[in-house]
Amino acid sequence: MITLTERQSLILKAIVRDYTEGGNPVGSKSLVQELPVKVSSATIRNEMARLEDLGLIVKTHLSSGRIPSIKGYRYYVDHILKPEKVDGQDLKVIQHSLGGEFHKIDEIVAQSADILSQLTSYTTFTLRPELKDSRLSGFRLVPLGNHQVMAILVTNNGDVENQTFTIPNDLSGDELEPVVRFIDDQLIGLPLQDVLRKLQKEIPLKLAKYLQDPKGFLDIFGSVLSKAASERFYVGGKLNLFNYTNQQNPRELQSLYSLLDQTDNLANVIGPPGQHIQVRIGNEITNDLLKDYSLITATYDVDQHGKGMIAILGPTAMPYSRMIGLMGAFQQELARKLLDYYRYFDE
Amino acid sequence: MITLTERQSLILKAIVRDYTEGGNPVGSKSLVQELPVKVSSATIRNEMARLEDLGLIVKTHLSSGRIPSIKGYRYYVDHILKPEKVDGQDLKVIQHSLGGEFHKIDEIVAQSADILSQLTSYTTFTLRPELKDSRLSGFRLVPLGNHQVMAILVTNNGDVENQTFTIPNDLSGDELEPVVRFIDDQLIGLPLQDVLRKLQKEIPLKLAKYLQDPKGFLDIFGSVLSKAASERFYVGGKLNLFNYTNQQNPRELQSLYSLLDQTDNLANVIGPPGQHIQVRIGNEITNDLLKDYSLITATYDVDQHGKGMIAILGPTAMPYSRMIGLMGAFQQELARKLLDYYRYFDE
DNA sequence: ATTAGCACTCTTATTATTAGAGTGCTAATA
DNA sequence: TATTAGCACTCTAATAATAAGAGTGCTAAT
Known part of the structure; x- marks a missing residue:
């Protein structure tokens, strides 16, 4: 010590x-x-x-x-270090940018990454609140004519996921009804995780009573379900990489770009929601590509709706004090905005 | 001469x-x-x-x-220059990549940009067939509960566009029915362009008969309609910029990235569908940022479904002969695939 | 019309040279 | 004992000098 x-x-x-x-x-x-x-x-x-x-x-x-x-x-x-009190101007930017009307959680979370990257001139990541407590609250199959059907899945948090499918024959509402009713009876209200699990086991068997060929339908349902249950990182300020990375080595820049383009890798880099605010410097970051950079991650808490994350990637020579102050403020504002948003669906 | x-x-x-x-x-x-x-x-x-x-x-x-x-x-x-006969291997890649099953035109077109960038190691753009002949063939409003409604718009070409809206009060299907019926009666079968035009003029008046407050609904309808009627460029191989741009000047690279991120600007760069295959070299491209590069654009023709575009951006020192050969083959394959896809909806 | 020969130009890589910033160490000082 | 002035030493970064190599244009001969 x-x-x-x-x-x-x-x-x-x-x-x-x-x-x-x-x-x-x-x-x-x-x-x-x-x-x-x-x-x-x-x-x-x-x-x-x-x-x-x-x-x-x-x-x-x-x-x-x-x-x-x-x-x-x-x-x-x-x-x-003492966290720097966040600039009044910056706070206004945050509040104004989050002040608009949004129709999706993901819009808010994606927007957050952009605001934060703009304020910091670095690269940022955001992750929406965990879905583990999300429950299936609705499922629809809407025939669109032209051999197309849209599957729509709704959660109790107001998340909507949909996908359009092309099918060999047109379906009428009548044919779909028993299937949708089956879903409603058996699965509504369950956590998405449970639904996913059941989809592997019981559902196929039970569904066989209603449909002679459940395979196609199960694909559709599974596809939109896993879309809804997947965690997605949003990346902001990718262009800022040009400002703080080593300009002598374009290959490195290219690799970083490539890393940030594959958003499914980011979970490994940023890790699960942890401490309030965590700073990882240089080789403390597990990913080798980032060993010359610093990563500040923060968890924000939306009460019963779970926890999400925001993160800033920048050079090791970062104004940590300002960054940490900013993180603190952003955490709060984002959590507040989301609580506000969720309130609609809790009523 | x-x-x-x-x-x-x-x-x-x-x-x-x-x-x-x-x-x-x-x-x-x-x-x-x-x-x-x-x-x-x-x-x-x-x-x-x-x-x-x-x-x-x-x-x-x-x-x-x-x-x-x-x-x-x-x-x-x-x-x-004589166009180079396309390599058998390359042709296989194209056919295989386009061979899968797609549920949307845009998926095919976006995928095309990726294939082409992979084959060329350059940056590519694709534009779907013009929508000017698309007609409105269906409109749905699906209440999702939780103060949410999804608006879905379908065209005769099988394009589906949807958007979820948050509304102050929950709506039942009954309340929406007359509105949807009105759309069905008055607008189905019309070209999207005409619908857009009418939306500015007659519709608001006529709709007042069915709804006391048509404003909210018109916003929703207009929003999803313009989404369906908008032209979107897909960009492939952005990372390839690192391979062929001037490495001495990172600012330029950054500007190019920025240009390609704003896909709505690309229409100006690439221009309207024109000749079969067009090569623009250096300052023949109108955009100043691209004055040291070359742009090969091609129009592909999907018969009555309109014309789309594909384009390759690369250095002026490009293997033109191979590129032009490739473009020719790709044009054909893409048009064929799309015809195939559209066939579903023509029946 | 073609070619051999040659002086000349420019780039690129290598090597010297120098000014400047900063250090560590020693000996003097408070 | 902690601090400081002084100085020799090290390293960087910028500038200049040098040399090899590739290529040209031009002239005169074929």
């Missing part, structure tokens, strides 16, 4: 701030002018040598200024 | 090929070995000087080899 003196702590803090803002290694002379303590550059050099022994700062070459190490950022985030 | 001798033509062709494949300016000595004509490098230098006078090739500096100019590519494409 590392403990720093007051002065060492001030120096580390100044190094983190300077490097984060300017992007250049920080030398003892420039620190003299900024520190609230009046000491000479030689003293600062001595202190810096100690911070380096502790592994909190490193040199880029033998006689260069210092930059924070992963460990240094870690110490800064854990012991020094 | 430029006319080249046989030998000059051979030289230009060789320069285009070499530069396209190798990416380096082409000198007289390397040409000696490749040309089917037996002449010395001095002779070739003389001919090259003439081609340069004509503006077909240029030097990158005073004593460098030559590269084709825009004008040179133009001449090559117009007078020298």
Whole structure:
């Protein structure tokens, strides 16, 4: 367990701030002018040598200024940083952007990723509240003519998922009725997870009474059901990658783009909802592609509707204090907006 | 009007090929070995000087080899190039990728952009067949409970567009029936364009008979209608931008990404369906961001269902002959697949 | 009309050179 | 004992010098 003196702590803090803002290694002379303590550059050099022994700062070459190490950022985030109070202007942007009228949870969540990326100039991810408590509250099959049927699935949270299918013969409402009634009787009110499970087991057997060929229908139902039960990440500010990634290596940028395009991979990167706000720096992120970046993740809580996540991906040299302040505010605003939205469907 | 001798033509062709494949300016000595004509490098230098006078090739500096100019590519494409017969392997890829079962036109068209970008390693655009002849063939309002209604619009081509709306009060089917009936009576069978027009004029008045507050409904209907009537470009191989753009200038890459993300801008870039296959090189493209690239566009024809477009964006130094061959094959395969698909709804 | 020969140009890679920023260490100081 | 001034030393980044190689245009001979 590392403990720093007051002065060492001030120096580390100044190094983190300077490097984060300017992007250049920080030398003892420039620190003299900024520190609230009046000491000479030689003293600062001595202190810096100690911070380096502790592994909190490193040199880029033998006689260069210092930059924070992963460990240094870690110490800064854990012991020094105070979340910055969020800017009034920023708060307005958030509230205004979330203030509009939305017709889907996913619209709100996707919009959130965009707002956050705009405010931070980094790349952001959002995940809607977990679906594990969602229950099936309605299922419809709407014949559209032209050999087409639309399957619509509704949950108690107001989520709607639909898909159109092409079928060999036109169906009339009459033929579909017993099937829909079967679903209504047997499955309405159950958690989606349970429905998914039953779909593997009992349903096929029972359904055989109503339909001579349940296969086609089961495909349709399963398809729209798993669509509704799947977790989707939204990504905002992909273009911002150009601003903070290493410009010398276009391949890396390309790989990152590719990673962010495959949203089903993101669950592994960002991990399950955990602590309130978590900061992972450099190689603390499990994904190798991100070992030179930092990831701030936060869980937001929408009461009985479950928990969702928001995350910011940026360089290790990030203004953590501002970011964490922003995360806190966003968490709240998003949770509030969603509670508001859900209220409709709880009545 | 430029006319080249046989030998000059051979030289230009060789320069285009070499530069396209190798990416380096082409000198007289390397040409000696490749040309089917037996002449010395001095002779070739003389001919090259003439081609340069004509503006077909240029030097990158005073004593460098030559590269084709825009004008040179133009001449090559117009007078020298022969479309390359498409590779059997490639044809298989196309047919296999389009062979699956699709439930929407847009899926086929989006998939097409991906296949084509995969085959070319460039960036591609696809536009579905024009909707101008699409007619409204069905309209449904499905109450979902929870203050939600889904509006579904179907066209005679089997296109389905839907949108979910949140409304203040729950509606029963009974209340919606007269409205849907009104749509059925008055609008079914009309081209979408006409419906859109009527929506601005007569409909609001007539509808007032059935609903005390037609505003909300008109918004819903208008929204899903314009969604159905809008043209959407699909973009494939955005990541390929990394392969063929100028790596020295990340800003440019970022701007291009940004351009391709705003798919509503693409209509201006690509233009309306025109000639069979059109090649635009460098500044022949109206968009300034693309003045160092080439764009090959092609129109595909699905008979009475209208015309759509496919396009390839790549560097000016492109293997035009292969690309044009590929375009031809793709045009055919896509048109065939779509005809096949539409056949369902024509019956 | 073609070609061999040659001086000339320009690029690219390699090597020197230099100014500047920063360090660590020693010895003096409070 | 903690701090500081002073200085030799290291490394980067920018600039300049040099050389090899590829290619050209032009002239004079074929």
